[in-house]
Amino acid sequence: MSDFGSTDQRMKKFYKQAGIEKLEDGNWTIVLDGRQLKTPAKNVLTLPSEELAEAVAGEWADQIEYIDVATMHITRLVNVAIDRTPLARDEMAAEVARYAETDLVSHLAEGPTVLRERQEAGWAPIRDWAAQELDVFLLPVEGVMASPQPTTSLEAARSHAAKLDDMRLTGLNFGLGLFGSAVLALAVEQGRIMSEEAFDLSRIDEVFQAEQWGEDDEAKQREAYNRHQALGLGVFFAALNR
Numbered sequence: 179m180s181d182f183g184s185t186d187q188r189m190k191k192f193y194k195q196a197g198i199e200k201l202e203d204g205n206w207t208i209v210l211d212g213r214q215l216k217t218p219a220k221n222v223l224t225l226p227s228e229e230l231a232e233a234v235a236g237e238w239a240d241q242i243e244y245i246d247v248a249t250m251h252i253t254r255l256v257n258v259a260i261d262r263t264p265l266a267r268d269e270m271a272a273e274v275a276r277y278a279e280t281d282l283v284s285h286l287a288e289g290p291t292v293l294r295e296r297q298e299a300g301w302a303p304i305r306d307w308a309a310q311e312l313d314v315f316l317l318p319v320e321g322v323m324a325s326p327q328p329t330t331s332l333e334a335a336r337s338h339a340a341k342l343d344d345m346r347l348t349g350l351n352f353g354l355g356l357f358g359s360a361v362l363a364l365a366v367e368q369g370r371i372m373s374e375e376a377f378d379l380s381r382i383d384e385v386f387q388a389e390q391w392g393e394d395d396e397a398k399q400r401e402a403y404n405r406h407q408a409l410g411l412g413v414f415f416a417a418l419n420r
Contacts, residue, residue, distance in 0.1 A: 188244045189245050190244055195210070196209070196236075200228075207223055208235050217260050219260075230417035232417075249406075251407050251410030256345070263348045264344055270351045272336055274338075274351070275332040275336040278314060278331065281361050283359050285322060286298065293386045316331060346415075349414050350363050351363075356407055357376050357380040366415060369419055373412030
């Protein structure tokens with residue numbers, strides 16, 4: 179599932195102040211000039227913690243003349259969690275297993291040695307953690323060709339995801355595509371590593387290639403945008419963990 183909002187949605191800012199409000203059920207919501215914010219599907223934007231509400235309100239407060247959805251990563255996550263995730267939980271849990279089946283951190287380069295050493299130094303501790311803590315044991319393979327992974331490991335990844343609440347499942351699902359790895363996304367969701375660290379670990383190959391051949395402006399812009407998304411995901415999970 180990848181419906182986390184278009185990056186070209188812009189509308190003129192229609193409010194002056196963004197704040198938070200506690201609901202009668204103990205959850206929180208966002209208010210713009212005193213009016214409750216709704217999701218794209220017209221649901222009340224209901225948030226489980228004050229910290230997460232503050233983070234979302236901060237994104238709305240940071241908008242200047244136009245509302246730029248591309249800069250509002252946390253808002254996009256909570257919108258998906260409220261509007262879309264309840265309708266697609268089985269699909270999203272299954273996607274975690276699909277990523278684990280061809281996980282980035284289990285595919286090691288045949289060479290050169292320096293790249294292989296960087297991969298093992300960065301990825302082996304996370305693979306070991308996933309095996310020990312989540313029963314997601316993945317066999318490392320050389321090269322880009324997929325190799326069968328233990329069925330029990332894939333089911334463990336799927337089962338873990340299926341037990342998460344809608345907010346956490348949404349963040350985990352987003353991390354899959356951002357990092358190209360179920361193991362890295364699971365490590366962030368569980369608080370084993372920070373989201374920016376996971377992003378750096380996901381880019382070991384890209385960084386090595388850039389060192390050899392250079393990096394163009396488009397690649398730099400893409401890296402900066404995705405890093406910003408990783409920071410937003412980190413704030414999202416940090417707020418959920420408090």
